[in-house]
Amino acid sequence: MASLTKATSANLNEKYDSFIRICRFLRSSRIMFYLVKRFLQLIFVFIWCLTLINLILLSSILFIISNIFLLIFLFWLILTLCAWSIAFIPILKYVFLPWHRRQCRLWTRNYREKRYSVAFLHQSSTKINDQQRIHWTIIESLLKTYSRDIEIIIYTDNNDNPKEFLRTIKDKFHIDLTRYRQSALTFIHLQTYSKHFPLFNSILISFEALLRFLPDIYIDSIGNPCTYPCFSCVGSVPILSYFQQPILRYDLFDMNSLTSRLKLIVCDCLNLLYVCCANCSTKIFCHSLWLKQRFDSNDVQVLYPPVVVVEQFDEKSTKTLADERTNLVSIGEFCEEENHQLQIHAFHQFLQKFDLKRFYFFLFFESSYF
Secondary structure, X not given: OHHHHHHHHHHHHHHHHHHHHHHHHHHHHHHHHHHHHHHHHHHXXXXXXXXXXXXXXXXXXXXXXXXXXXXHHHHHHHHXXXXXXXXXXXXHHXXXXXXXXXHHHHHHHHHOOOOEEEEEEEOOOOOOOHHHHHHHHHXXXXXXXXXXXXXXXXXXXXXXXXXXXXXXXXXXXXXXXXXXXXXXXXXXXXXOOOOOOHHHHHHHHHHHHHXXXXXXXXXXXXXXXXXXXXXXXHOOOOEEEEEOOOOOOHHHOOXXXXXXXXXXXXXXXXXXXXXXXXXXXXEEEEOOHHHHOOOOOOXXXXXOOOOOOOOOOOHHHHHHHHOOOEEEEEEEEOOHHHOHHHHHHHHHHHHHHHOOOOEEEEEEEEOOOO
């Protein structure tokens, strides 16, 4: 029994020792597995970092190389355009335009039996106001004086029928251009390239107008100086310009706000561009002494706009007005160049001259100040 007990305890000790060795092995293998896992993670992170760095370096190198090639391409494109311009502009100015001018003059003399052609630009975006009245009054005065010598060319982007268009002018301004010969007025329809960017639209329209018909004289009465360089520099056409309002009004900006200052900087740049374009004009006229002071040049002359007088007051007509109340109404825009104080002073002298007591004067303003 004793020997059997000893054998059993020996077997138990061996099993316990083997169990302990197995546990120790498993513990050491778990540690090794954890270490291997961490090592592989570090390797993967290192490879990912190297790949990311390589991608960033490769992308930056490709970006730099592509920008270099893009700059080279743009430089080559600019040089090519300049070379074609240098080759094309002399051909356009000294070959095509003289031939085009001869063809236009032959058409004016042979088909219209006129000596000169005078061109105007009419854009449908221009509002129907006093600017349009002056525009059509100039055309009417030219037709009255030189109807046998000149042909009026009107560049327009209005697709209406010329007869209906002239009828609209007659209804709005009481200017009847239909009484003249049909051959005295020629409408050339142009395209509208951009309604949102009138600056580029005017430049493109001037080029199209120059290619459609090359006049002897170009008159601008709506204040669109962006068309001057094309007619003057490219077409060598003398330009007569009539300005009715300043291009930029500094008193409309609030210098205290940042947005107004930024707008003022943009308007200054546009004003400089307009001044450079206006220098291409052969002769400049303006509609008031106040506007003449806005120009730096002394060659600007004042040409007062026409005034529509319905009825002139004399002594006989004022006798009938003296017995009843009469209201005189003046409607206009409240701005500095209108000189409303002069209207009130003239009305005061009118009352003193004719001794009218029941005569009332009303001023109605459309203003952006209030």
